[in-house]
Amino acid sequence: MGTPNERNGLVLQGGAGLFLCAMKRLVFFLGSFLIGCIVLPLSSPAAEMGKLTYDDFKKPSKCGMCHREIYQEWNQSLMSRSFTHSWDDKEYFKLALPHALTLKKVAGVKAGCVACHGPLAFLAGDIPPKPPEAGTRVNEGVSCEICHTITGSREKDPFNFSYEINPGRVKMGSRGDAESRFHKSRVSLFTQSAKLCATCHDEQSPYGAWVKETYREWKASIYGEKGIRCQDCHMYRAPGKSAGSGKQRDDIAHHVFHGPHFRSKLTGSVDIALYTKNREVAPGSRVKIRIQLFNGKVGHYIPSGSTEERMLWLHVKATDSKGHSCDLAVDKKGFAGEEYTISDSKAVAYQAMGEIMQVKGYRGVSRDGNIADGVRIFRRPFFDPEGRMTICQWYTADNTKVDYRIGPQETRLESYSWTVPENVAAGSVTITAALYYSLVPSSVGEFMGLPSYAYEPRLVNSSSMVLRVTK
Ligand code: HEC
Ligand code: HEC
Ligand code: HEC
Ligand code: HEC
Numbered sequence: 001m002g003t004p005n006e007r008n009g010l011v012l013q014g015g016a017g018l019f020l021c022a023m024k025r026l027v028f029f030l031g032s033f034l035i036g037c038i039v040l041p042l043s044s045p046a047a048e049m050g051k052l053t054y055d056d057f058k059k060p061s062k063c064g065m066c067h068r069e070i071y072q073e074w075n076q077s078l079m080s081r082s083f084t085h086s087w088d089d090k091e092y093f094k095l096a097l098p099h100a101l102t103l104k105k106v107a108g109v110k111a112g113c114v115a116c117h118g119p120l121a122f123l124a125g126d127i128p129p130k131p132p133e134a135g136t137r138v139n140e141g142v143s144c145e146i147c148h149t150i151t152g153s154r155e156k157d158p159f160n161f162s163y164e165i166n167p168g169r170v171k172m173g174s175r176g177d178a179e180s181r182f183h184k185s186r187v188s189l190f191t192q193s194a195k196l197c198a199t200c201h202d203e204q205s206p207y208g209a210w211v212k213e214t215y216r217e218w219k220a221s222i223y224g225e226k227g228i229r230c231q232d233c234h235m236y237r238a239p240g241k242s243a244g245s246g247k248q249r250d251d252i253a254h255h256v257f258h259g260p261h262f263r264s265k266l267t268g269s270v271d272i273a274l275y276t277k278n279r280e281v282a283p284g285s286r287v288k289i290r291i292q293l294f295n296g297k298v299g300h301y302i303p304s305g306s307t308e309e310r311m312l313w314l315h316v317k318a319t320d321s322k323g324h325s326c327d328l329a330v331d332k333k334g335f336a337g338e339e340y341t342i343s344d345s346k347a348v349a350y351q352a353m354g355e356i357m358q359v360k361g362y363r364g365v366s367r368d369g370n371i372a373d374g375v376r377i378f379r380r381p382f383f384d385p386e387g388r389m390t391i392c393q394w395y396t397a398d399n400t401k402v403d404y405r406i407g408p409q410e411t412r413l414e415s416y417s418w419t420v421p422e423n424v425a426a427g428s429v430t431i432t433a434a435l436y437y438s439l440v441p442s443s444v445g446e447f448m449g450l451p452s453y454a455y456e457p458r459l460v461n462s463s464s465m466v467l468r469v470t471k
């Protein structure tokens with residue numbers, strides 16, 4: 001991503017730009033009131049580094065005094081931990097920041113990461129911010145005030161923190177009749193739309209690759225077409241009150257924001273079905289198993305978002321009546337880039353990671369982590385300017401080689417040709433298909449010293465089928 005000033009170049013050129021640079025914020029508002037109405041569009045200033053202070057934003061705990069349940073929900077979600085949780089902290093301070101200080105092309109990420117993960121520090125110009133241990137206000141992450149004082153975006157289809165923000169007494173919402181002594185409220189179509197989410201959930205790398213496109217995936221899907229928004233699945237509604245002194249309503253928006261970090265959101269998000277022609281098998285005979293995977297619940301691809309490091313894989317195994325089991329290898333389809341979608345314990349990758357950390361003799365780590373060989377992986381690999389697979393999304397020059405994820409309402413078909421072992425035990429053999437998800441390949445997690453929950457496999461779904469062994 002470019003620095004905001006680079007990107008703002010166009011927007012702020014001409015009289016308005018010089019005007020803005022010269023004046024303090026207050027004067028800018030006065031000025032735009034008096035003459036700006038004609039010169040400038042009727043919007044707040046675009047998010048720019050260092051134009052505001054921490055004190056312009058109230059603390060979430062303050063909002064939580066009245067909005068108690070919403071505060072609890074937000075506090076448990078990743079929005080409140082977007083700067084402090086271990087992988088974000090490590091990736092910024094151990095990889096992105098040192099890289100930004102040595103490679104000019106990616107210098108913008110020094111501030112860029114923070115614009116989405118710790119927006120208060122970015123807006124206050126506290127770059128690089130202090131690490132989480134220091135306890136500064138960057139730790140508030142994506143706070144109440146960020147989402148509720150964003151007024152729009154300078155992009156039609158937002159990306160790269162292109163939000164416009166105007167902190168103060170007015171909170172953007174959706175009601176029209178919300179009354180509070182503490183603040184004013186204004187109805188904002190932007191706040192209610194997927195575009196609010198897009199400002200941070202879509203991202204282009206400094207090399208021009210789309211390294212996050214959850215909004216764009218959603219927009220092109222049936223959900224986007226029908227207007228089923230991000231909020232409808234990630235902030236679902238139920239009867240209640242949003243504040244102690246607020247109105248009883250039928251449809252309070254809950255601030256859940258659950259994704260794959262919460263097993264309950266991930267579990268069951270893809271259906272699995274197994275078929276074979278003949279349920280009776282003889283030792284040494286050849287069996288063809290068909291498996292269907294249907295994404296009927298996710299409003300975008302699965303995985304989505306940080307796809308440089310997400311993996312979804314289908315582990316298929318056969319277990320006989322004595323408990324002996326073997327893994328089944330997926331049949332190849334022959335599409336370009338398929339090698340990245342079938343696990344291979346000999347494949348190494350992520351060389352840039354060790355280079356940035358200046359690890360002596362580092363040649364990369366296992367590309368697929370510790371998963372069995374021959375397993376189908378639903379993923380979208382990212383490649384650095386040297387053509388090596390990378391988890392450094394800011395260092396991604398290309399990610400269009402192969403995209404083998406499961407799209408919204410899409411079904412993927414896989415087949416397995418398996419020869420029943422001669423020594424299979426009498427009775428039955430059970431074929432089990434288990435779909436797992438991991439946030440980061442285990443090899444990367446171990447190398448970076450992440451807590452194990454950050455990379456352990458999470459079961460999305462499983463299904464099985466029993467075959468009778470005939471002798
Ligand atoms: C003194 C109590 C109080 C505090 C503190 C407070 N609010 Fe509110 N807020 C309310 C009440 C009451 C409502 C109206 C609820 C209703 O009518 O359903 C409300 C409504 C809202 C709405 C809905 C607006 C709409 O039109 O949909 C938003 C957004 C909001 N508050 C954000 C915040 C934020 C952000 C903070 C912290 C900076 C905050 N509030 C602090 C009492 C408070
Ligand atoms: C139809 C319901 C639905 C809609 C609409 C939807 N999502 Fe999701 N989303 C899900 C489910 C279910 C998951 C959990 C599965 C997963 O991780 O992909 C998820 C996961 C995610 C993730 C984590 C992706 C990953 O693999 O790391 C993000 C980020 C996300 N959603 C953001 C959004 C945004 C932004 C929008 C709107 C542009 C949106 N979602 C629209 C259902 C939905
Ligand atoms: C990631 C963005 C985001 C964050 C962070 C966020 N909100 Fe919201 N909030 C929204 C959106 C979007 C809506 C409107 C939902 C809709 O249109 O379905 C909303 C709605 C509300 C409402 C009105 C609820 C109703 O249905 O009447 C209140 C009150 C509110 N938020 C307060 C807060 C408080 C307090 C915090 C922090 C503890 C917070 N919000 C954090 C995006 C956010
Ligand atoms: C100011 C930037 C910003 C905005 C606006 C924003 N998000 Fe996020 N969101 C983030 C960041 C940063 C993370 C990653 C947090 C992490 O992993 O530490 C995230 C993570 C998520 C996740 C993944 C949670 C998980 O379990 O992995 C979901 C779902 C999500 N956001 C939904 C939304 C929705 C829905 C909206 C719009 C209503 C929205 N976000 C608006 C910055 C933002």
Ligand code: HEC
Nearest residue numbers: 087088091092096109112113116160161200203305306394
């Ligand atoms: C345009 C906004 C944006 C920018 C810029 C951005 N991120 Fe993120 N980041 C997000 C969002 C949104 C998510 C959550 C997506 C998901 O859950 O799949 C995320 C997820 C992550 C995760 C995964 C967290 C987990 O638990 O798996 C890490 C690590 C991360 N970002 C680090 C960084 C670093 C380092 C930079 C700078 C090089 C950066 N991000 C730049 C928005 C951004």
